[in-house]
Amino acid sequence: MDFKVIIPARYASTRLFAKPLLDLGGKPMVVRVAEQAQLSGAQEIWIATDHPDVLAAAKHYGFLATMTGVDHQSGTDRLAEVVEQQGWSDDTLIVNAQGDEPLIAPNFIANAAHQLAKSCADVATLAYPIHHAADFFNPSIVKVVCKENNDALYFSRAPIPYARDHFAAEFHTLPENMSAYRHIGLYAYRVGFLKAYAKLTPSPLEKIEMLEQLRVLWHGFRISVMLADHLPMPGVDTEEDARKMQEHFNKK
Numbered sequence: 001m002d003f004k005v006i007i008p009a010r011y012a013s014t015r016l017f018a019k020p021l022l023d024l025g026g027k028p029m030v031v032r033v034a035e036q037a038q039l040s041g042a043q044e045i046w047i048a049t050d051h052p053d054v055l056a057a058a059k060h061y062g063f064l065a066t067m068t069g070v071d072h073q074s075g076t077d078r079l080a081e082v083v084e085q086q087g088w089s090d091d092t093l094i095v096n097a098q099g100d101e102p103l104i105a106p107n108f109i110a111n112a113a114h115q116l117a118k119s120c121a122d123v124a125t126l127a128y129p130i131h132h133a134a135d136f137f138n139p140s141i142v143k144v145v146c147k148e149n150n151d152a153l154y155f156s157r158a159p160i161p162y163a164r165d166h167f168a169a170e171f172h173t174l175p176e177n178m179s180a181y182r183h184i185g186l187y188a189y190r191v192g193f194l195k196a197y198a199k200l201t202p203s204p205l206e207k208i209e210m211l212e213q214l215r216v217l218w219h220g221f222r223i224s225v226m227l228a229d230h231l232p233m234p235g236v237d238t239e240e241d242a243r244k245m246q247e248h249f250n251k252k
Contacts, residue, residue: 011051025249032102090192
């Protein structure tokens, strides 16, 4: 099965300036992500950026790269521009690997592509069980609730599903009979869907939760969810995350 990986790399992050070029053991972070993607079995790996320095860094390390607009509101919007640029067929499989996750597991990328290929859904993504109440109530950890066929019903920063009777008594544990899942922010799409996505209007729920995947559900598209076999490694969002990641790569 062939699939391509696109890594959106926006230069001007609000919390960490020039984040794609963060030095991790002598290489830019976006290159570290691309190196992980190389291990997934992808046919092609592209870095999509809005800054010439990121473009130059990608090409210096031998990766395909392209310039995209500076006004994209999400990584998915940036991917939609890339597929139009390249003229790929509508059935081409694309995996969106986040540019700030230099430790992303290659099998996560491959599994997302395989999940989409075997389903009739429009999008595929991953999730992992939540075992601790602190994670369940953490708004930084996005939760997902699924249908019987593993299609997503809803994503939220709120604790869902909410065990009313159990939590009325105490908040320190999860009920034994409740399944809760954290969303892993990795997506696989078909090119045809990305073209359609570029024309979708943002949804009210998306604006409230600040979760772009809610635009997909709002407009009636399907998101198939596959359970991952392990917890994802942390990404880089803040200065403290950057420091820890640099320490990790310096030790290597």
